[in-house]
């Protein structure tokens with residue numbers, strides 16, 4: 001599984017993301033997804049799944065790298081992405097841990113669609129397969145995870161979505177599914193509804 005390590009150039013300054021109501025919301029959504037196995041750790045120990053919310057402008061708070069095993073996160077396990085540049089493949093963050101390896105993808109989404117305030121990236125075999133079968137919006141299968149090409153592709157796809165929330169598949173990132181929305185409950189609900197549909201024909 002091509003996951004769990006950072007492919008972009010990371011610049012980090014030490015700090016703690018201040019506590020906020022949105023951090024509580026993020027933990028609430030994350031624990032729900034963790035309990036469903038949509039966020040977690042593969043048998044080889046590599047974590048998967050990451051959540052973020054827009055802070056201001058294109059800055060966003062995202063879960064730190066290598067936190068997949070934890071059901072609830074503490075303040076030290078969040079990072080504020082202060083700036084990023086897709087073309088230079090670099091991400092600048094503030095926090096005590098490295099930002100999620102998928103920070104660039106989240107950033108591309110926020111930059112492409114100003115109405116998106118929440119991004120939830122999960123992994124699920126059944127959800128991934130079902131969404132592809134239903135011809136859900138998808139990035140190309142030949143674009144691998146964690147590359148500037150994926151970030152550009154995700155940005156282009158998100159820019160075409162007229163309605164929030166929406167769910168799309170990263171076909172070149174096995175099991176990778178992303179939900180984007182204006183607020184936490186609607187974004188979480190979009191994922192849960194998609195998961196629910198997998199048991200229907």
Ligand SMILES: [Zn+2]
Nearest residue numbers: 003048049176
């Ligand atoms: Zn992933």
